[in-house]
Amino acid sequence: MKLFDVYPLNNITITRALGSKVWDADGNEYLDMYGGHAVISIGHTHPHWVKRIESQLEKIAFYSNSLVIPQQQELADKLGKLSGKNDYQLFLCNSGAEANENALKLASFHTNRKKIIAFKKSFHGRTSLAVAATDNPAIVAPVNQTNNIVFLPFNEVDSLNAVFKAQGNDIAAVIVEGIQGVGGINVATTPFLQAIRQNCDQYGAVYIADSVQCGYGRSGKFYSHDHAGVQADIYSMAKGMGNGFPIGAISIAPHLQPKYGMLGTTFGGNQLACAAALGVLEVMEAENLLNNAAEIGQYLMDGLRQLPLIEQVRGAGLMIGFDVPDSIKDLRKNLLWKHRIFTGEAKPNVIRLLPSLALSKADADHFLDAIGAEIKALSSSSTLIPS
Numbered sequence: 001m002k003l004f005d006v007y008p009l010n011n012i013t014i015t016r017a018l019g020s021k022v023w024d025a026d027g028n029e030y031l032d033m034y035g036g037h038a039v040i041s042i043g044h045t046h047p048h049w050v051k052r053i054e055s056q057l058e059k060i061a062f063y064s065n066s067l068v069i070p071q072q073q074e075l076a077d078k079l080g081k082l083s084g085k086n087d088y089q090l091f092l093c094n095s096g097a098e099a100n101e102n103a104l105k106l107a108s109f110h111t112n113r114k115k116i117i118a119f120k121k122s123f124h125g126r127t128s129l130a131v132a133a134t135d136n137p138a139i140v141a142p143v144n145q146t147n148n149i150v151f152l153p154f155n156e157v158d159s160l161n162a163v164f165k166a167q168g169n170d171i172a173a174v175i176v177e178g179i180q181g182v183g184g185i186n187v188a189t190t191p192f193l194q195a196i197r198q199n200c201d202q203y204g205a206v207y208i209a210d211s212v213q214c215g216y217g218r219s220g221k222f223y224s225h226d227h228a229g230v231q232a233d234i235y236s237m238a239k240g241m242g243n244g245f246p247i248g249a250i251s252i253a254p255h256l257q258p259k260y261g262m263l264g265t266t267f268g269g270n271q272l273a274c275a276a277a278l279g280v281l282e283v284m285e286a287e288n289l290l291n292n293a294a295e296i297g298q299y300l301m302d303g304l305r306q307l308p309l310i311e312q313v314r315g316a317g318l319m320i321g322f323d324v325p326d327s328i329k330d331l332r333k334n335l336l337w338k339h340r341i342f343t344g345e346a347k348p349n350v351i352r353l354l355p356s357l358a359l360s361k362a363d364a365d366h367f368l369d370a371i372g373a374e375i376k377a378l379s380s381s382s383t384l385i386p387s
Contacts, residue, residue, distance in 0.1 A: 185321025
């Protein structure tokens, strides 16, 4: 049987990983500045995380949500403490798309409304509602198309206010990334997020903070929306939650009430997934990784801003993007094949950095030295950089 060919692949096979380093089948070492799409939050194969999973696996890996699973409450308590949302409720699932799907569904149940506000360049997942709220027609199948999604310009308060004024009583929710990931590391402004909160309060809509990529400490605060001083009604999360083990969740404000059968999942919140997620939170707390993300992220951005040619360095914590002009368009490719450094991208010309929150200053320096050298090499035959 052939694999269904939907991924463009680099011809590299990673066989071992530790911290911010990975090794391929030939023994070559790479610096991971992308974390597998922001998934690696505490570093590859962290010993505590491995032990947490192994210990649970020796007892029980899975049983259904029809019985009490104490690890779920343990995870809820730990997440509430670290996120500062002790009075919220937790629903566990398997992925970011599923988290956003359930968030949108819950908002519609709560308001008895259908309209959703989403934003240009957004990405919320590939399941039915989540992909309908994603601004990429190429991945929206005909069956996913709906007139219930209103796409507005990102960071434009006037457009948001105008739509609420015209349709506010029909709007179930606003779903917004605090920092757009796939869209190119676009940071939501404080006035914009505060305007979302104000309009949702005024019209009885639900504020959904998509924190799948920009949450779980990546921005230097637990949720990137925290930088704006707002409280969302629902936070969705996944990528960094399990450090590579599949798990997702939504954190739900106390005024949104549950009913039996409203939401459900077969695998979500199983014992092994909870053990992985608890291992992540325990390491984040013990190693003070939110502060490390803030400090090393600022160090990286300061270093990048001192380099020639790259443009519009932006982000927060260890969620960083910058634009690459055509004169050095091969920069990302050469970082991989010449310097063995993994980075991400967003079309058409953005390099994304999403490394482990435990990234060291030494590894940050290694990256800055490599990108500086490669920029010099790519531009050495032009007059853009003086010799």
